């Protein structure tokens with residue numbers, strides 16, 4: 005743990021005290037082990053306290069924490085390293101912001117696809133901050149078709165601030181690429197399990213997010229727009245992002261309450277960035293359970309239920 | 324998203340179609356594009372297109388239905404659906420106030436009207452978006468009415484036309500509006516499987532979540548001339564790349580050139596073009 009969010013400051017203070025003691029202990033050989041241990045439990049107390057009541061905006065910050073695990077880490081972890089990344093959309097190029105490939109999860113071959121963000125400045129740029137271009141969505145569909153051909157389930161890991169708004173992306177049909185994925189994913193004959201692991205912004209997220217089950221990690225967010233952009237458009241300034249985050253009802257809890265997702269995957273206390281291994285375990289457990297249960301369902305029934313599920317989304321009234 | 328709508332309101336060029344219709348003969352239409360002045364009568368006779376520069380004025384379902392359905396006759400579907408406010412959304416204004424204002428100003432109930440009727444003697448279901456209502460933004464009502472129009476087309480085996488004219492998803496319905504992209508696209512997959520023709524007509528503007536769902540999924544995609552069509556709005560792209568955008572970027576002709584639009588159709592030729600396409604699908 006190196007990076008602390010603003011509201012994690014009390015944790016940071018304790019952490020620094022603890023590090024100081026560890027350093028002293030190593031230097032002078034004095035035994036501080038009981039103090040170090042007591043600080044550890046204070047840190048955990050503090051984590052529990054802070055993470056119990058995160059605001060919507062704080063969750064958005066957690067979802068973007070630089071040490072939060074990204075898609076490839078999940079893919080490696082879920083498959084215990086038995087994972088092969090596959091590249092390219094076969095039309096134009098290999099998008100670095102969407103990755104995918106086969107992995108073996110609990111003995112079952114699974115196609116995993118996800119938005120990928122970088123862990124440092126250089127890699128963030130290389131991954132285009134997780135903002136995919138049309139070839140990313142087309143690569144995703146190519147891999148989904150591959151999974152369908154060999155009757156393997158699909159797991160998608162959603163983590164994007166949005167599809168990339170650029171000239172080339174528009175020239176190559178960003179809209180069409182996303183739209184086509186939505187239509188095709190509706191009819192895919194294999195189960196699709198979607199997990200929002202970080203940010204789920206707009207059509208860029210949904211472009212790999214139409215499935216039989218959609219989960220959100222506890223501190224992930226999912227909406228039609230980021231709170232900052234929502235603030236910029238509706239309030240005409242960036243200053244209302246906290247309020248926009250509240251208004252958008254973008255937390256996992258709200259999304260489940262509004263029946264727009266199927267479940268929440270709890271994060272370890274302190275967030276997935278504090279204990280990534282625990283987060284991987286929880287996602288793995290959820291995925292394995294669903295893959296098992298879908299084995300008993302025919303593809304016709306599954307597709308029918310999938311389309312009906314989305315058909316029921318939305319609240320309106322009759323005059 | 325709906326940025327275009329806000330710009331439009333602030334520029335104050337909103338002309339409710341209801342009022343325009345009542346304009347007596349002999350009044351003038353000021354073309355916002357070439358600044359020429361023509362009579363309202365000539366403008367209407369030319370399908371609300373400027374006779375000087377071909378500027379296609381933004382019109383709504385009333386005008387499109389009149390242009391496309393035989394004798395202007397149609398039966399509306401699900402006319403009574405109106406928006407709810409499930410998120411109790413408040414920004415500078417309450418969402419419910421925005422809805423009331425929009426419906427008072429336009430006389431419309433939401434941002435799409437759906438109907439069935441005949442086009443040159445062939446049956447057709449038409450869903451037409453209303454840009455005048457909250458920027459044609461897609462919330463649950465738009466998604467539901469389009470889904471039901473698709474259901475109607477499926478059940479009765481009638482070809483579908485969707486006329487898109489929208490800034491994208493309706494932010495005030497947040498994730499509900501996002502999921503309308505999935506909902507409508509999934510329904511279109513059923514229509515596709517049943518081999519019932521779907522023609523998508525993209526008009527000015529078609530952006531965001533609407534262009535990234537049903538608007539791009541036609542068996543044939545046609546567009547009116549010079550319509551703004553794209554995923555991200557030009558302002559956002561400009562800010563992101565920090566450069567000026569190329570001439571004609573994200574216009575119908577640009578999309579056709581890049582392979583996403585089959586043809587660009589002048590509004591005067593719309594009816595004959597669409598019925599010709601339907602003929603190709605059926606004869």
Ligand SMILES: [Zn+2]
Nearest residue numbers: 354357373376
């Ligand atoms: Zn003109």
